[in-house]
Amino acid sequence: MKLILEHRMADLAGILGSSSTQRTMDEMIREAMSEKKLVSFDYDSFHRIAELHVYGRQNDKNGILAHQIGGQSSDGDLGWKIMYVNKITNMKVLDETFQGKRETTGKHTSWEIRYFVIDW
Numbered sequence: 201m202k203l204i205l206e207h208r209m210a211d212l213a214g215i216l217g218s219s220s221t222q223r224t225m226d227e228m229i230r231e232a233m234s235e236k237k238l239v240s241f242d243y244d245s246f247h248r249i250a251e252l253h254v255y256g257r258q259n260d261k262n263g264i265l266a267h268q269i270g271g272q273s274s275d276g277d278l279g280w281k282i283m284y285v286n287k288i289t290n291m292k293v294l295d296e297t298f299q300g301k302r303e304t305t306g307k308h309t310s311w312e313i314r315y316f317v318i319d320w
Contacts, residue, residue, distance in 0.1 A: 256311035
């Protein structure tokens with residue numbers, strides 16, 4: 201019985217992360233967006249600082265539409281970027297806030313589902 205319980209606990213830890221007190225990516229994204237806080241994270245081997253504006257599902261993947269304001273990127277540009285959640289690592293919600301809605305280029309792609317949107 202103890203061995204079965206240990207296996208079930210291990211399975212649950214794998215689903216939740218290494219610790220049950222560890223916040224999920226979903227929780228961090230929703231906190232950052234609801235409180236309009238900046239986030240820092242790594243994506244495609246580049247460290248980034250960004251405002252999150254849309255969190256949703258696109259091309260059958262969870263993603264964010266972010267306005268990158270700092271860090272690096274593969275093209276060297278800051279600004280609007282769509283990034284997929286499964287490629288984000290080391291996310292931290294920062295204490296610094298942002299105003300909210302930004303002017304857009306109108307080139308944003310459509311989302312299958314929008315989980316959370318900032319002042320859209």
